[in-house]
Amino acid sequence: MMKHKRKLIFITSVAVLFAYLMLGTAGLVSYLANRTLAEQGLNVNINKIRLNPFAMTVEVSDVLLTYQNKSVLELAQLSVETRFGQLVNGNIAIAQANIADGKIVLNYQNDTVSLGGWLPSKTEEKQQENNTTSEPLNVFIQQVLLSNINVELNAQRKHQFVLQQAKISDSEFSSLAQRVNAELVMQLNNEPMKVTAKAEQLEGKWQLDISEMQGALTIDHYAQWIPEPWSSAKGQLTWNVKAAVNQLEKVWSVELASLTFNASSLAVPLLTAGESKKALLGELALSSNNTHLAISTINSGELSASLGTTDLALTSLQLPLDVSGQVSNFSLDSFNVNAPSSSIALMADAQGMNAKGIVTLAGSGVSWIDATNNDVLLKLAQLDITDLDWALSDALSLNIPALSLGNGEFSTLAQQPQGLSLGDSALPPLAKWRTVNIANIAIKPQAIAIEDIKADIEQITVVKTKEQPLANLTLRSKNSNEAEQTNTQQTSTEQANSEQTSNEQESESAQTSISLGSVEILGVPNINYYDYSLKFPMVQQLQIERLWVKNIVSQPITTKAEYSLLARMGKRAAIDVAGQLTPFDPTQGLSAKGTFTGVDLTQYSPFIADAIGHNIKQGMLNAKIDFAVDKKEIKGKVDTHIKAIALSPYIGKDDHQVTQNNLVPLNLAIGQLTDDKGNLDIDIPLSGNLDDPDIGLTGIISLITTKAMKEGAKSYLMQTFVPYANIVSVAMMAGGTLFAINVDDLKYPAEQVILDDKQKTFADQLAQILIDKPKLQITACPVLGKADGISGPVKTLADKKISELKAMGQQRFHHFVDYLVDEKGIASDRIVPCASELSTKKAQGHLSFSIK
Structure with missing residues (x-):
């Protein structure tokens, strides 16, 4: 009887203990935990804990952890099934675990993450360190399932991480091996992420296989952690990766089976020419397959890489650039880079780096515009670079x-340069x-x-x-004019330095x-x-x-x-x-041989007018050229034929105006040189130096025409008056735009009026010029000198004396004209009279002449 009674009491006690473990553990655990947590402002409340020592299972539900009366951790369900045999051996073996419907609240402040504002005290951290044993803890996991775990991070904005589903299976964390298999399905700030991976470390070998890693994020959600000046960047990123990472001893290798990366609606701030601008990108798409990377940490280390088939595509790019201190906007509609498999390889070690590759580039809709005035620097509809081989x-x-x-x-200007007159035409x-x-x-x-x-x-x-x-x-540069003025005011020392730099650059360029x-x-x-x-x-x-x-x-x-x-x-x-x-x-070596035919010279009048002082009213150029330039020296000849040439009156500077009767302007000389149709034929030598302002490089046509007219007129006038050199001389003036034709004076003894034999000989030679050159005319001007009775200043002479002297001058003129007309047959209208002049500067009276 007593034995049965004792047995009943034992069974009842065990049943009561088991019932307490099954049903009453939650209150005890909460009580014991809060005795310690209260000092930290923490409080935990567990609604239910069920322990089954026979099945080695634990079930926990409705856990709430608060800090300063605010919820920081919630867990609706936790169940764990372990293996008793492993516990006996000092290991933790989880056969099955389920964690569901949880929430964790984290705060981020001053670069520190806390649990809803709570941080463990340094005393607790030290105790945890002291309690840590040197014996490793072996953990074996057959399967752990997590679902609907929410992590809330309060920073400058609220971040929400949701672990929708997670599966950890066939995993081990022991002194012999580290192995984990994980499948994660998540959301970060409502953007999906997924990871399927396997990692293993065994006997000095480490391996990570990523079957799938994909995700998306919005850049501006994380502005708090982006450094300046890029913290205001915006855009969306997505990616999908399949890769394997292996480590054996001190060699790491990465096998990237596939990679896709996309960026869209990017806006990245940039500091350009001292201004804050934004680079914009509609979309970036990168894909790569079968890429290999190996890194050795032995000694100074080595790195090798082989890029698989890779494609990069950009669309709608807008990029601010600094050009000579000015902001310009570079944009393109699309740009593509393609690299075939294994076409790009890289090898680097302590001695340096070697790389090589082959890529094909294609772009469209390229535009480069000055942001200040909308000038177009460059526009390009299409750019193609095929098989660029680089090393x-x-x-x-x-x-x-x-x-x-x-x-x-x-280079297209949005506005016409100052001084242009193109009307409304762009x-x-x-x-x-x-x-x-x-x-x-x-x-x-x-x-x-x-x-x-x-x-x-x-x-x-x-x-x-x-x-x-x-x-x-x-x-x-926007300050180019100021820069030019500054440059012209540089000191001789700066010029010497510039010359030295120039010599060095020439040496390098050589x-x-x-x-x-x-x-x-x-x-x-x-x-x-x-x-x-x-x-x-x-x-x-x-x-x-x-x-x-x-x-x-x-x-x-x-x-x-x-x-x-x-x-x-x-x-x-x-x-x-x-x-x-x-x-x-x-300038060191140039030769030219060819023809100019039918050239309308009026188009080149602005060039030629500056050189000769006359506009070309009409004219056509035909020329055969044959010349060479050797060390800036021009040598050659031009066979020139100018048709129907006609020049305007002189339009040059005032100091080149014709103010003396003996000066012949170029247009009149050309008029004498051409035939009755206005044609001019002449072979001219081209000689001189390219730095000579009379030659210059203003245009070969203007050069030929200018030379032809100047040299032709000079040659004509010289040849015309050579037979009469004893009374006529010719000189070129004003850079070839005026010719001085000087005729000797016909002198008269005192009071002589009638021509003597010597004077008739002079008149005969002058008449012969008019006979030989029917286009010419002469002007004869009587001048009375001291020998004619001018004893003092002209203004002191009596009016009667002045009249008598001028009458003598006119008599000399008329007797001279009578001789040319009556004896030599010269038309009287080719001899132009002028008024008598009284001069005390001349000792002898005379007739002065000019030929035109």
Whole structure:
């Protein structure tokens, strides 16, 4: 009886204990925990804990942890099933665990993360360190499932992390091995993320296999952690990665099976030319497959990489750039980079880095515009670079089989330069082309080689003003004029330094050779030339039917290239020239041989007017040229035929005006030189120096025309009066725009009026000039001198005396005219009279003459 009673009491006690473990543990655990947590302002409340020591399971539900009466952790359900056998051996083995419907509140402040504002005290941290044993804890997990776990991070904005589903299986954390298999499905700030991965560390080998890692995020959600000046960046990022990472001893390797990365609606702040601007990108798409990366940490380390098939695509890019202190906007509609599998490889070690690769580039809708005044620096419809082969060792080298620029324009001004008068017409771009194809480009540290360039040009426009030789070039600093003034005021010391720097640069450039097989202009481009640097603006239009240059080589600099040019000016005029030149210093070696036909000289009047002081009212040029330039010295000849030439009256400076009777302006000399149709034929030598202001490089046509008229007029006048050199002399004045024809005076003894024999001989020679040159006329002016009875200043003479002297002068004139008309048959209207002059500066009276 007693035995049964004792047995019943034991069973009852065990049952009561088991019931307490199953049902009453929650209160006990909460009580014991809060005794410690209360000091930290924490309080935990557990609604239910169920322990099953026989099944080795624990179930916990409705856990609430508060800090300062605010919820910081909530958990609706936790269940764990362990393995008793492993517990006996000192291990933790989780056969099955489920954690569901939880919430954790974190605060971020002063670079510190706290649990709802709570941080463990330093005393607790120290106790935890002291309680840590040196014995490793082995953990084995068969399966752990988590669902609907919310983590709330309160920072400058509220961040929400939701672990929707997570599965950890077949995992081990022991002294022998570290292994984990994880599948995670998450949301971060309502943006999806997913990771499926396996990691293992065993016997010195570490391996990570990522079967899937994809996600998305919005950049401005994390502005708090983005450094300045990029903290205001915006945009969305998405990615998907499949990769494997392996580590054996001191060698790491990464096998990137696949990668896709997308960025959209990007806005990134940039500091450009001292201003805050934003770079914008519609979309960036990157994909890569089968990329390999190996890193060795032995000694100084080595790195090698082999890039798999890779594609990069950009759309709607807008990028602010600093150009000479000005903000400009660079944009493109699309840009693509393609690299075939294993086409890019890299190797780096302590001695340096070597890399090589082959990529193909393609872009469209390229635009580069000045943000200040909307000038177009560059526009390009299409850019293609095929199989760019690059290598990087000590320096970068490039090989490009083909580069193509399609439908582009360069340097277009939004407003006309000051001083231009094109009306409402917009100024065309400096250059506009349909296609530019460049073949076989090779760039090395000391050499640049190009096989050929073929450019289908639509038009080229050049604008020259007094201030700027290329006024429609947009790439110019906003303070360029100030800079030019400053440069002209530099000291001699700065000039010496500049010369030294220039010499050093020349020495460096001498080490880099440039070679270009040929450049050829295709199509029939229009060349528009506006020269507003002249007194009268000049506009010239050409159509290029043929232009090529071959064998362009920089070293030695004296290497000559061949060129050929055929250009039309209007429907009929043409220039056909061929020759050689030294392209890197044209003043050292240039030859030209060819023809100018049907050139309307009125178009070049502004050029020529500055040189000769006369506008060309009409005229046409035909010329054969054959000359060469050697070290700036011009030598050659031009067979010139100018048709129907007619010049305006003199329009030059006041100090060149014709103020003396013996001066003949160029237009009158040309009038004497031409035939009855106004034609002028002359062979002229071209000689001089390119730095000579009378020659210059203002244009070969104006040079030829100016030389022809000046030299022709001079030659004509000299030849005309050589037979009469004993009474006539000719001199060129005012840079060839005036000619002084000096005729000796016909002197008279005192009171003589009738011609004597010696005076008749003089008159005979002068008459012969008029007979030989029927276009000429003479002016004869009587001058009375001291020998004629002028004893004092003219103003002291009596009126009667003055009248008598002037009458004597007129008698001398009339007797001279009578002799030429009656004896020599000269028409009286070719002898122009003028009033008698009284002069005390002359000792003897005389007749003075001028021929025109």
